Amino acid sequence: MALRAKLLGTGRAVGPTCLTNDDLCRIVDTTDEWIVSRTGIRERHIVGSGDDLCTSDLCTEAGRKALAAAGLEPSDLDLILVGTVTGDCKFPATAVFTQAKLGARNASAMDIAAACSGFVYGLELADALIRTGQKKHVLLIGAEVLTSMVDWTDRGTCVLFGDAAGAAVLGPSDDETGVLSTYTKSNGELAELLWAPGCGTLRRLSPESLANKDHLIHMQGRHVYVNAVKCMADATQQAMDRAGLTPADVDLLIPHQANIRIIEATCERFGFPLEKTMINVDRYGNTSAASIPIALDEALEMGRIHKGQVALMTVFGGGFTWAASALRI
Ligand code: ACO
Numbered sequence: 363m364a365l366r367a368k369l370l371g372t373g374r375a376v377g378p379t380c381l382t383n384d385d386l387c388r389i390v391d392t393t394d395e396w397i398v399s400r401t402g403i404r405e406r407h408i409v410g411s412g413d414d415l416c417t418s419d420l421c422t423e424a425g426r427k428a429l430a431a432a433g434l435e436p437s438d439l440d441l442i443l444v445g446t447v448t449g450d451c452k453f454p455a456t457a458v459f460t461q462a463k464l465g466a467r468n469a470s471a472m473d474i475a476a477a478c479s480g481f482v483y484g485l486e487l488a489d490a491l492i493r494t495g496q497k498k499h500v501l502l503i504g505a506e507v508l509t510s511m512v513d514w515t516d517r518g519t520c521v522l523f524g525d526a527a528g529a530a531v532l533g534p535s536d537d538e539t540g541v542l543s544t545y546t547k548s549n550g551e552l553a554e555l556l557w558a559p560g561c562g563t564l565r566r567l568s569p570e571s572l573a574n575k576d577h578l579i580h581m582q583g584r585h586v587y588v589n590a591v592k593c594m595a596d597a598t599q600q601a602m603d604r605a606g607l608t609p610a611d612v613d614l615l616i617p618h619q620a621n622i623r624i625i626e627a628t629c630e631r632f633g634f635p636l637e638k639t640m641i642n643v644d645r646y647g648n649t650s651a652a653s654i655p656i657a658l659d660e661a662l663e664m665g666r667i668h669k670g671q672v673a674l675m676t677v678f679g680g681g682f683t684w685a686a687s688a689l690r691i
Contacts, residue, residue: 376407442470476546598676
C-alpha cells in the first residue's frame with residue numbers, strides 16, 4: 363500500500379475566445395470599473411457557441427498535457443475522474459467521452475458533481491483509492507463550460523464566469539511527497555442560493571421552464587459571498603489541522619478563483635501574504651471546478667511552487683460544497 367497519492371503531472375486548457383470587460387459592456391449594463399472593483403476579473407476565456415468544442419474536448423487537451431508531464435501513456439490510466447456540472451450531455455459522464463478521446467482503454471471513468479469543489483472532492487477520492495492500492499494511476503480533471511448556462515441578460519452573474527479544464531495525474535507515493543490531508547463538506551439546505559433548477563426531474567424541460575430560464579444559473583450573490591468566506595476559512599483550517607500544519611508551513615495558498623475579495627478575506631484570516639497566494643482570477647474569471655487545477659498548473663509552470671514545498675488548495679461552490687487539501691509537491 364502506498365502512503366498517499368502524489369502529483370505526477372498537470373495540464374490545462376482554456377476556452378479559445380477571450381471576453382474582456384469592455385466586451386461585456388456591449389452586452390449588459392456594466393462597467394470595467396464595477397467588475398474589477400467587485401470581482402478582480404479583467405477577462406475570461408470562453409467556449410463560444412461558434413467554437414465547436416465541448417467540455418470533454420477541454421478535458422482531453424488538459425489530460426494529454428498532464429500525461430505528457432507525468433511521462434505516462436493513456437493506457438497507463440486506471441481511472442478518470444472529471445469534476446463538472448456542465449458536461450457534454452446529461453449522460454453518460456463527460457469522463458467517458460474524455461476516456462474515448464484519450465484512448466485510455468484500461469481506465470474506468472466517472473464524473474463528480476460538486477460544482478466548484480469537484481477537483482478537490484475528486485482528489486480525496488483519488489487519494490483514498492491510490493492509498494488502498496485499488497487504483498495506481500488516476501487522471502483527475504476539473505472542467506467547466508459554465509458560460510453555456512449563463513443568463514447573458516443577468517449582469518449579476520454573466521460577468522463572473524470563464525471556461526476551462528485543469529488536469530492532474532496522480533500515482534502512488536512512498537515518500538514525503540503527495541496529499542497530506544483532505545477535507546470535504548457540504549450543506550444541501552442552502553442549495554437554492556446557487557443553482558440551475560431546470561432540465562432535471564425537479565423541474566422538467568417544458569416551454570414554461572425554458573421561459574423561466576430554469577436551465578440557467580440563478581445566484582444570490584451576497585449570500586454566496588458571505589458563505590464562501592466562512593466556509594473557505596473552515597476548510598483551510600481543517601486541512602491544516604489534519605496535516606499538522608500552521609500557515610507558516612504553507613508555501614503557496616491556491617484558493618478557488620471566484621472573486622478577489624473572497625481570496626483576500628481568506629488570506630487575511632490566516633495571515634497569508636498575497637505573495638504566497640496564487641491569483642489568476644483577473645485573467646480567467648471563475649472557472650468553477652477548473653479553477654484550482656489551472657491555478658496549480660500555472661503555479662508550477664511559473665515556478666511559484668517547487669518540489670518538496672507545500673501547497674494548500676481551498677474551495678467553495680454550489681451545493682453548497684467546500685473543501686481543502688494540503689499537498690506536498
Ligand atoms: N455591473 C454593474 N452593476 C451591477 C453588476 C454589474 N455587473 N452586477 C450587479 N450590479 C448592481 C446590482 O444590480 C445592484 O444594484 P442596485 O443596488 O441598484 O440594485 C448593485 O450592483 C449591488 O448588487 P449586489 O449583488 O449586492 O453586489 P455585490 O457587491 O454583492 O457584488 C457579486 C455582486 C460580485 C456577485 C458578489 O455578491 C459576489 O462576488 N458574490 C460571490 C459570487 C460568486 O463568486 N459566485 C460564483 C459561484 S460560487 C463560487 O465560485 C464561490
